[in-house]
Amino acid sequence: xxxxxxxxKSETAAKPSASVVTLARAARxxxxxxxxxxxxxxxxxxxxxxxxxxxxxxxxxxxxxxxxSSLPAPSRVLEESWALIVDPFYIGQGTDQGMFWHIFAxxxxxxxxxxxxxxxxxxxxxxxxxxxxxxxxxxxIFQVLRTVPPLAWLPLSLAAFRDGNPSAIxxxxxxxxxxxxxxxxxxxxxxxxxxQNVAKVLRLNGFEYFTKIMLPAAAPxxxxxxxxxxxxxxxxxxxxxxxxxxxxxxxFIWDAWNSSLISDIIVAxxxxxxxxxxxxxxxxxxxxxVTRGNVKA
Numbered sequence: 405x406x407x408x409x410x411x412x413k414s415e416t417a418a419k420p421s422a423s424v425v426t427l428a429r430a431a432r433x434x435x436x437x438x439x440x441x442x443x444x445x446x447x448x449x450x451x452x453x454x455x456x457x458x459x460x461x462x463x464x465x466x467x468x469x470x471x472x473s474s475l476p477a478p479s480r481v482l483e484e485s486w487a488l489i490v491d492p493f494y495i496g497q498g499t500d501q502g503m504f505w506h507i508f509a510x511x512x513x514x515x516x517x518x519x520x521x522x523x524x525x526x527x528x529x530x531x532x533x534x535x536x537x538x539x540x541x542x543x544x545i546f547q548v549l550r551t552v553p554p555l556a557w558l559p560l561s562l563a564a565f566r567d568g569n570p571s572a573i574x575x576x577x578x579x580x581x582x583x584x585x586x587x588x589x590x591x592x593x594x595x596x597x598x599x600q601n602v603a604k605v606l607r608l609n610g611f612e613y614f615t616k617i618m619l620p621a622a623a624p625x626x627x628x629x630x631x632x633x634x635x636x637x638x639x640x641x642x643x644x645x646x647x648x649x650x651x652x653x654x655x656f657i658w659d660a661w662n663s664s665l666i667s668d669i670i671v672a673x674x675x676x677x678x679x680x681x682x683x684x685x686x687x688x689x690x691x692x693x694v695t696r697g698n699v700k701a
Contacts, residue, residue: 485667485670506656529591568649603617634684
């Protein structure tokens with residue numbers, strides 16, 4: 405047998421048959437239609453919670469569908485509180501208001517109390533983080549005061565202010581200020597020594613060091629405290645409004661309980677959870693923008 409014949413035979417043996425090629429092409433993933441990236445991202449982020457929500461609602465419906473159940477099923481909640489859901493902007497007399505106005509009144513109190521807590525917390529946290537003397541003098545006091553439950557401050561604030569609105573704002577302030585103080589102090593104390601050496605070489609004054617070195621370096625810690633604080637503020641106002649009365653989501657829940665409107669309470673709790681989630685997202689997005697991605701939303 406010649407060398408030429410051997411080469412032809414080896415090439416023939418190495419060449420796959422037509423049926424093998426066809427099977428390989430069929431098994432290859434199709435490069436045709438693909439979902440746009442934003443649609444895929446939306447599906448990845450939205451579908452899982454929607455599926456879990458459907459499962460939870462289905463389980464809730466099954467467990468509470470009995471006439472003897474003490475809690476209403478989702479279908480019954482929709483039936484009994486439909487007017488409350490579809491008309492959140494209803495304006496009545498006194499505390500007879502739509503859900504939007506109760507939430508808006510609560511958010512106003514939260515905005516004032518939280519803003520005061522943010523300003524005072526960052527200032528005191530900076531003082532404690534910078535000064536060893538302030539740390540030794542103030543930290544033990546703050547550690548004791550921060551363990552006091554928020555509602556325990558309410559009688560004292562009512563005695564001091566003699567009005568429900570400033571008392572609720574004070575409760576929000578005293579609840580939200582501690583995580584801001586602690587996280588700011590930790591952030592200041594964790595500033596790298598290299599940053600401080602650069603400040604000395606550049607001969608930065610106190611204000612320049614605060615704005616160009618201290619705040620940017622401690623910003624992730626500060627925003628962590630602010631995120632914790634906004635969640636605690638929303639929790640505190642709901643609890644405080646149950647006691648002070650007036651227009652507010654907390655008072656609405658307590659009034660619905662006194663009127664045995666369990667479905668209205670469930671609707672209000674859904675609103676409370678959604679608003680709390682949105683507040684956290686807002687602070688997280690601000691933190692992500694200010695710190696340029698160092699704090700993940």
